[in-house]
Amino acid sequence: MGNARLHSIHVHPVKAFRSLPLREVAVEPWGPAGDRRWMLIDDGGKVVTQRQQPRLALAAAELLPGGGVLLSAPGMEPVAVPVPRPGSTVRVELFSDKVEAVPAEDPAVHAWCSAYLGIAVRLVHLDDPATRRPVDPEFALPGETVTFADGFPLLLTSTASLDALNSLIATGDHPAEGPLPMSRFRPNVVVDGTAAWAEDDWSRITIGEVAFRVAKPCGRCVVTTTDQTTAERGKEPLHSLGRHRRLGGKLVFGQNLVPLSPGTIRVGDPVGIVA
Secondary structure: OOOOEEEEEEEOOEOOOOOEEEOEEEEEOOEEOOOOOEEEEOOOOEEEOOOOOHHHHHOEEEEOHHHOEEEEEOOEEEEEEOOOOOOOOEEEEEOOEEEEEEEOOOHHHHHHHHHHHOOOOEEEEOOOOOOOOEOOOOOOOOOOEOOOOOOOOEEEEEHHHHHHHHHHHHOOOOHHHOOOOHHHHOOOEEEEOOOOOHHHHOOEEEEOOEEEEEEEEEEOOHHHHEOOOOOOEOOOOHHHHHHHOEEOOEEEEEEEEEEOOOEEEEOOOEEEEOO
16 A cells, blocks of 8 residues: 555535545545635525536536636636635535535626526535535435535545446446546545545555544446536446445445544655554
8 A cells, every 4th residue: 555646636516516626635624725705506405416417517616726626617708606605504415415505796697607508507616615514424424514416525536446337337238338537426535546436445644744534435426427527427336336336225336424623635645554
């Protein structure tokens, strides 16, 4: 394990939009700085992701100073969205969680997002990640919180496990769909220099100066079948994960992490396995 390194870093300024690669990022208690502090909700206040709207894969968000975002999408003029001023919140539904969030102030922003998807949506911001949304208590330590990520502050995957999965796809029922790129799995951190599936056995790791707790394997959904460059869907990787990587009723790939200390991580940092 002495050769394990941080291969790449990715954040998602708006949940379900295209990932943004970075060379380094500050790790906050609730995840990488700038990751999933914004998301879309429908008329009923429920989160809108690539599960319902695969075209979100083609939309991009760049980080602006101060936490705002610059949105762009095919056929749309880019629009800048500043962080809303403190004010009244709306209750949004993120899977089983009810979370308070602050809507973008400019009605034109909501109209932009609605026009792109062809449904009525609003863009909301997580104003206080330290208090708004606890990590699932079944897998959390006291006081741990998370942004609009699916459930945990960071998602880790490994290049060796992707290579192994692609080998399974190549010999499976849908070989023409492979090999799949790592973007299908929307990780925050990708490590290389490990054995395939080695991350299944980790409970504590370090990346550079930052320590992490490995909370649980990541159960995968239909988003992984969505080509992140075309928004088209196929059968893989869920078909092969269902045959070879079914744990506790979930199809798993990658591990969910919770930071144990703040700090900055950088591409090329050594990855240490503590336990």
